[in-house]
Amino acid sequence: xxxxxxxxxxxxxxxxxxISVAAQLxxxxxxxxxxxxxxxxxxxxxxxxxxxxxxxxxxxxLREVQRLSQDEGVNLAGIKRIIELSNQVEALQARVGELAxxxxxxxxxxxxxxxxxxxxxxxxxxxxxQR
Numbered sequence: 013x014x015x016x017x018x019x020x021x022x023x024x025x026x027x028x029x030x031i032s033v034a035a036q037l038x039x040x041x042x043x044x045x046x047x048x049x050x051x052x053x054x055x056x057x058x059x060x061x062x063x064x065x066x067x068x069x070x071x072x073x074l075r076e077v078q079r080l081s082q083d084e085g086v087n088l089a090g091i092k093r094i095i096e097l098s099n100q101v102e103a104l105q106a107r108v109g110e111l112a113x114x115x116x117x118x119x120x121x122x123x124x125x126x127x128x129x130x131x132x133x134x135x136x137x138x139x140x141x142q143r
Contacts, residue, residue, distance in 0.1 A: 024072075027057035027065035034066035038074035045074065053077055053092055 034056070035042040048054045049064065054073050056064040066074075073095070080086040080094065 022068070024069040025067050027067050029066040029068075029071065031056075031064045031066070034064075034071055034074065037071045038078065040074065040078060048074065048077060051088060051092065053088065053095060 029037065031042045031045055035045050038045070045054070045056075045064070045066075049056060054066075054070055054077065056066045056070055059065060077091050077095075080091050081088070086094070
């Protein structure tokens with residue numbers, strides 16, 4: 013099979029490719045895409061009629077599955093776990109970004125006359141009861 017052309021630029025999540033085109037872009041047979049879908053490795057969007065529609069992100073993932081399988085010798089169960097962990101890392105990184113933004117917003121709302129101080133020992137003094 014000749015080398016596949018890269019997917020078009022634009023929205024990486026736009027479901028634009030039918031299975032035959034996605035297979036050609038990924039450099040594999042359409043039946044392999046069906047198998048990967050059945051195994052949950054790459055899950056394309058479905059049309060109302062049940063047809064598969066692949067996005068440029070899906071095609072990139074298909075290429076990565078092929079690379080891991082052929083070049084690295086990872087079995088399909090291992091590839092599925094790698095994909096799951098990669099998705100989890102992406103979600104956690106996005107959450108860290110959200111929390112960092114929230115923290116920046118909180119710091120921006122501090123009064124300007126307040127300044128941070130270094131931690132030091134605190135001594136509490138109470139006067140003796142006077143009788």
